[in-house]
Amino acid sequence: MRTAVVVGGGIGGLSAAVGLIRTGWEVTVLERAPVFRPVGAGLIHRAALHDILLGALPGGTVRTGSRVTAVTADGDVTHDGPDGPVHLHADLVVAADGIHSPVRRALWPRIAAPIHVGVRAWRGVTPVWEGDLAVAISWGRGAEFGIVPLVDGRVSWFAAVNAPPSDRKTPVPQWFHRWHDPIPALIAATGTVLCDDLACLDEPLPTYVRGRVALLGDAAHAMTPNLGQGANQALEDAVVLSAVAGDAQGLADYDVSRRPRSQQVGRASRLIGRLGQQLDNPVAVAARDVLMRLTPPRLALRSMARFADWRPPALSSRE
Numbered sequence: 001m002r003t004a005v006v007v008g009g010g011i012g013g014l015s016a017a018v019g020l021i022r023t024g025w026e027v028t029v030l031e032r033a034p035v036f037r038p039v040g041a042g043l044i045h046r047a048a049l050h051d052i053l054l055g056a057l058p059g060g061t062v063r064t065g066s067r068v069t070a071v072t073a074d075g076d077v078t079h080d081g082p083d084g085p086v087h088l089h090a091d092l093v094v095a096a097d098g099i100h101s102p103v104r105r106a107l108w109p110r111i112a113a114p115i116h117v118g119v120r121a122w123r124g125v126t127p128v129w130e131g132d133l134a135v136a137i138s139w140g141r142g143a144e145f146g147i148v149p150l151v152d153g154r155v156s157w158f159a160a161v162n163a164p165p166s167d168r169k170t171p172v173p174q175w176f177h178r179w180h181d182p183i184p185a186l187i188a189a190t191g192t193v194l195c196d197d198l199a200c201l202d203e204p205l206p207t208y209v210r211g212r213v214a215l216l217g218d219a220a221h222a223m224t225p226n227l228g229q230g231a232n233q234a235l236e237d238a239v240v241l242s243a244v245a246g247d248a249q250g251l252a253d254y255d256v257s258r259r260p261r262s263q264q265v266g267r268a269s270r271l272i273g274r275l276g277q278q279l280d281n282p283v284a285v286a287a288r289d290v291l292m293r294l295t296p297p298r299l300a301l302r303s304m305a306r307f308a309d310w311r312p313p314a315l316s317s318r319e
């Protein structure tokens with residue numbers, strides 16, 4: 001049986017593991033965290049999706065507390081174990097180890113590190129919300145607030161402002177509490193709020209594949225969240241990789257299929273951030289607001305929806 005090691009147990013790594021197992025691979029997922037914590041905010045709730053993916057894997061597939069310390073293009077993987085380093089060899093290594101991917105740093109040494117985009121973001125999920133809410137984004141000067149109702153009645157929200165990166169987590173700025181309803185109430189109703197400085201891979205990678213190693217998810221194309229596509233692109237990567245990895249030209253096909261689309265979505269996401277939330281100049285902000293008022297809602301929606309328009313390839317399932 002063909003073997004695969006997946007580095008990283010986030011949405012990208014777990015979805016790749018599910019797909020590869022369903023197409024006949026023997027898979028081991030190595031995750032450095034000792035335990036999975038139910039963190040995250042929107043998509044659907046991230047933690048719910050993570051749980052669904054974990055539940056779809058046979059017991060023993062995921063080894064937590066297993067930090068990968070070395071990967072070679074030939075498929076050799078070393079990770080920390082309770083009794084010292086553990087060495088594995090696999091036909092395929094999927095590097096789904098996130099935006100700061102140690103595997104990318106080791107095997108793509110010339111690629112620049114991710115950059116901060118000058119934006120600080122807060123994310124939260126309310127308890128079940130009374131009353132109807134629609135998906136909405138409100139813009140101010142160098143600031144935005146987004147509302148995304150979840151299927152279970154809770155509401156995911158995010159706030160973002162222009163700000164230099166800092167090691168200190170900060171609360172949502174007070175002035176958001178004076179924005180229009182229901183923004184103050186959503187913030188007030190939320191327990192845990194996540195705070196991040198947004199970063200992305202500014203330099204597109206020339207390839208997602210080196211030897212037996214394929215980069216996937218944020219490790220390959222970490223993007224700003226303005227299109228809400230980061231995890232979606234990781235899921236698309238996983239579907240394509242699972243469909244083609246068993247073929248002779250599989251990894252080359254994966255690269256050709258996934259790189260142009262994911263990098264295009266990443267560029268578009270960055271641009272939307274610059275022309276939307278990040279605009280700070282009062283004249284530019286006024287022009288943006290007039291343009292938005294003149295744009296029919298259906299047209300605005302269609303221009304965003306085209307990034308979600310994607311057809312998966314057929315999986316050659318063994319089931």
Ligand SMILES: Cc1cc2nc3c(=O)[nH]c(=O)nc-3n(C[C@H](O)[C@H](O)[C@H](O)COP(=O)(O)OP(=O)(O)OC[C@H]3O[C@@H](n4cnc5c(N)ncnc54)[C@H](O)[C@@H]3O)c2cc1C
Nearest residue numbers: 008010011012032068097098217218225228229230231232
């Ligand atoms: C503010 C914000 C809002 C967002 N909103 C959305 C949204 O609305 N929609 C959307 O689709 N996406 C959104 N995203 C993006 C989304 O969260 C990411 O794109 C997605 O989680 C990436 O998944 P991943 O599996 O590639 O990486 P990660 O989730 O980062 O997982 C990487 C895993 O690798 C592990 N790891 C790292 N190094 C090692 C190692 N050496 N050994 C073993 N394990 C290792 C880590 O512990 C981690 O578990 C948002 C992101 C941010 C910051």
